[in-house]
Amino acid sequence: MIEIQNLDFSYKKTPVFSNISLRFDPGSIYGLLGENGVGKTTLLKLICGLQRPTAGTCTVDGMTCHDRLPQMLQRMVFLPDEVTLPDNATPQQYVDELAPFYPGYAYGTFLHLMQDLEVEKDRKFKEMSFGQQKKSLIACALSLGTDYVLLDEPTNGLDIPSKSQFRSILSKRAQENSTIIISTHQVKDVENLIDPIVILSHNAVLLDATVQRITEKLFFEYGGIERPEALYKEMLPGGYMNVLPNTTGEESQLNIEALFNAVLRNKERIKELFEK
Amino acid sequence: MNNTFDWQRFCLVVKKDLHNLWPMFGTTMLILAVLPFALWLLMLVLNIDASMPPDFRLMMIEGVAMIAAFMAPSRLYRTWNLRNEGIYYAMLPASKLEKFCSALLFSLIICPLAVYLGSMALDLFLTLLPFGPWQDWLWQGQMGFPFTINLSFFENMAAGVEDAEILMYYGPLWVVACWMSYICSVLMFIFTSTLFKKHKVLQTILWLYLIEFVLSILFIPISIALVATDSLQNLMEWATTLDPQTMFNAFFWFAIAFDVLLAALFGWLSWRRLKKMPY
Numbered sequence: 001m002i003e004i005q006n007l008d009f010s011y012k013k014t015p016v017f018s019n020i021s022l023r024f025d026p027g028s029i030y031g032l033l034g035e036n037g038v039g040k041t042t043l044l045k046l047i048c049g050l051q052r053p054t055a056g057t058c059t060v061d062g063m064t065c066h067d068r069l070p071q072m073l074q075r076m077v078f079l080p081d082e083v084t085l086p087d088n089a090t091p092q093q094y095v096d097e098l099a100p101f102y103p104g105y106a107y108g109t110f111l112h113l114m115q116d117l118e119v120e121k122d123r124k125f126k127e128m129s130f131g132q133q134k135k136s137l138i139a140c141a142l143s144l145g146t147d148y149v150l151l152d153e154p155t156n157g158l159d160i161p162s163k164s165q166f167r168s169i170l171s172k173r174a175q176e177n178s179t180i181i182i183s184t185h186q187v188k189d190v191e192n193l194i195d196p197i198v199i200l201s202h203n204a205v206l207l208d209a210t211v212q213r214i215t216e217k218l219f220f221e222y223g224g225i226e227r228p229e230a231l232y233k234e235m236l237p238g239g240y241m242n243v244l245p246n247t248t249g250e251e252s253q254l255n256i257e258a259l260f261n262a263v264l265r266n267k268e269r270i271k272e273l274f275e276k
Numbered sequence: 277m278n279n280t281f282d283w284q285r286f287c288l289v290v291k292k293d294l295h296n297l298w299p300m301f302g303t304t305m306l307i308l309a310v311l312p313f314a315l316w317l318l319m320l321v322l323n324i325d326a327s328m329p330p331d332f333r334l335m336m337i338e339g340v341a342m343i344a345a346f347m348a349p350s351r352l353y354r355t356w357n358l359r360n361e362g363i364y365y366a367m368l369p370a371s372k373l374e375k376f377c378s379a380l381l382f383s384l385i386i387c388p389l390a391v392y393l394g395s396m397a398l399d400l401f402l403t404l405l406p407f408g409p410w411q412d413w414l415w416q417g418q419m420g421f422p423f424t425i426n427l428s429f430f431e432n433m434a435a436g437v438e439d440a441e442i443l444m445y446y447g448p449l450w451v452v453a454c455w456m457s458y459i460c461s462v463l464m465f466i467f468t469s470t471l472f473k474k475h476k477v478l479q480t481i482l483w484l485y486l487i488e489f490v491l492s493i494l495f496i497p498i499s500i501a502l503v504a505t506d507s508l509q510n511l512m513e514w515a516t517t518l519d520p521q522t523m524f525n526a527f528f529w530f531a532i533a534f535d536v537l538l539a540a541l542f543g544w545l546s547w548r549r550l551k552k553m554p555y
Binding site (some may be wrong): 045098 | 277282285288291292295299355360361363364366367368369370372374427467552554555
């Protein structure tokens with residue numbers, strides 16, 4: 001379990017997080033959402049121990065993250081948005097180099113994932129497109145068999161079929177009791193995949209809730225009329241989509257993009273709603 | 277699980293670094309190893325009819341091996357202090373000590389030894405050729421030269437040490453001093469490779485020149501004061517009362533102690549940088 005308690009972090013004099021607390025439990029795919037520059041990548045780096053909090057704690061199964069103990073590292077894989085790859089290496093060589101360090105690595109899984117994502121394992125990285133490189137890295141990362149998978153903007157550069165393949169692969173992985181954290185601003189790509197959802201704002205966590213809890217508290221109305229009381233409304237071809245406080249307990253289909261906008265525009269109101 | 281140092285895990289780090297050795301540093305090591313061949317070729321082309329003394333050849337081989345040691349950290353661990361590229365290395369499931377020890381092993385021993393052995397083998401091959409300026413076997417040379425103190429240089433020195441010949445080339449103290457100086461220099465290059473992001477070796481050399489320049493400027497008034505107060509003269513006179521071997525031994529001890537302190541400082545600083553480095 002990843003536990004963040006009363007964490008403060010700043011880059012020199014620029015504060016990024018102030019007294020935030022979060023918990024990431026096994027068996028879930030967490031979606032870490034937020035505007036550009038709110039600290040999504042920084043939070044992932046804090047979890048990996050690549051950054052040190054200025055105050056508070058960040059632990060993985062009780063181990064302090066910034067100590068970067070081998071015991072913690074071999075249970076965690078982090079795939080940053082931008083990775084510099086050895087040009088002449090192939091995905092097979094890349095994973096072969098990492099595999100001995102990870103006890104959970106499974107060659108069969110690697111082959112299977114490479115096949116699913118339609119990437120050649122013996123093709124050099126320099127001969128691949130950005131999307132193919134990304135897919136190779138996703139396959140490498142997931143085949144290492146770690147308990148924690150941290151993905152920063154994983155769908156960047158992926159084409160439409162690859163995005164669906166990616167979602168299907170991750171869903172299977174979540175069933176294996178791994179904790180997966182996806183940081184993204186491309187919310188549509190991870191819709192129906194992420195649950196719970198964490199929305200970050202400058203210095204704070206605006207929302208940390210499961211999809212069920214969100215739909216208990218908020219009602220997503222599609223194709224209706226414009227409602228002045230809506231937390232967020234958007235005109236769509238079939239009518240208005242409104243995000244309203246759920247007063248009746250009626251279930252609705254979550255729209256992450258609308259949720260994101262509603263949360264950003266009604267920070268205090270959302271806080272009140274979810275504290276109840 | 278031992279999170280500080282585990283022999284099996286250390287071997288994995290070494291194996292990984294070894295695997296990266298050729299793609300990251302292989303060509304440079306090869307060029308360094310064949311550098312003495314360039315001199316051989318030059319002498320042959322220019323038709324210089326002289327045999328190259330084995331002493332000089334050995335110095336050349338040691339020189340290229342040292343250059344390999346100085347360049348190794350900046351080539352093999354080029355990315356370890358880079359914000360994005362360094363993540364791969366930082367996230368590798370091994371302890372910081374294991375990674376640091378592997379870097380030490382490669383910079384201090386493996387890379388220079390590979391170049392040294394390669395250069396030695398090439399020298400042997402060139403000596404075997406019936407032509408060319410490499411005529412004597414490397415081990416036929418005098419392996420060192422006597423260090424001569426000519427008293428004409430120290431006019432006021434005490435009698436009894438005139439033209440003293442001190443054979444200290446292979447004295448144990450000299451060897452220790454040389455090795456310590458080597459270790460200290462390599463650790464300095466390891467430290468600067470954690471500090472500078474680009475042109476690591478060049479920046480180190482430029483900084484060294486700058487520091488030397490500043491120190492020499494600082495020493496000018498001190499030297500003037502010493503000369504003015506006859507302190508330097510007195511020091512020289514006192515030094516000449518000592519047995520020359522003792523004097524040089526004292527000098528070596530001082531050099532060793534200085535290098536040990538400096539090596540410990542560079543080692544600690546590099547270790548601290550790697551431990552605390554944010555990405």
